[in-house]
Amino acid sequence: EAQLVESGGGLVQPGRSLRVSCAASGFTLDDYAMHWVRQAPGKGLEWVSSISWNSGDIAYADSVKGRFTISRDNANNSLYLQMDSLRVEDTAVYYCVRGVGDLRGGALYSWGQGTLVTVSS
């Protein structure tokens, strides 16, 4: 069974950095585009970033562009999100999502359980 498990969330001060990870199991990561989607407490879903199977195509939401970096290690079946210059408004549950089809227009197919990132002084 395909599974995505996020880790690395926690409490961090504004302006600091944090890296969240996603471990994939039950499928071969390099067959799929991967995505990060976040959800602030009590709010809706917000797309953060996407990466193609070979890291050749990457996209970011304007709200995180220049501060966040998505990467993947297919050999270790892992996806990462490096978050720098964190802001209070980045506080959210961060979901790792396996895609289907193209990065730009397929579907956000299966979701991990999420990891909570809290940015506060």
Place this chain on the structure above:
Amino acid sequence: QSVLTQPPSVSEAPRQRVTISCSGSSSNLGNNAVNWYQQLPGKAPKLLIYYNNLLPSGVSDRFSGSKSGTSASLAISGLQSEDEADYYCAAWDDSLNGWVFGGGTKLTVL
């Protein structure tokens, strides 16, 4: 304010049918497929419908989707109490160069 527009809430009685609308523009729904997600309280979102009207394996056929132009809809028939959840539509936006979501619709089964 979300790029895709959904009603904040809908309600209907058990065993009835309800539809949830999603309105967009030419750069998203007009040119790309719509996907629908169900989020039960305290849980991660789950894909319900992809590529406008396809059901992932394991999803009940009580759920169906359609799209016409820049609008889409999710229909749920034979409503059950366990269908109470938040529902989101999503699509790729060619102008914004990213995925966009609706604001979510809270379904209450009366």
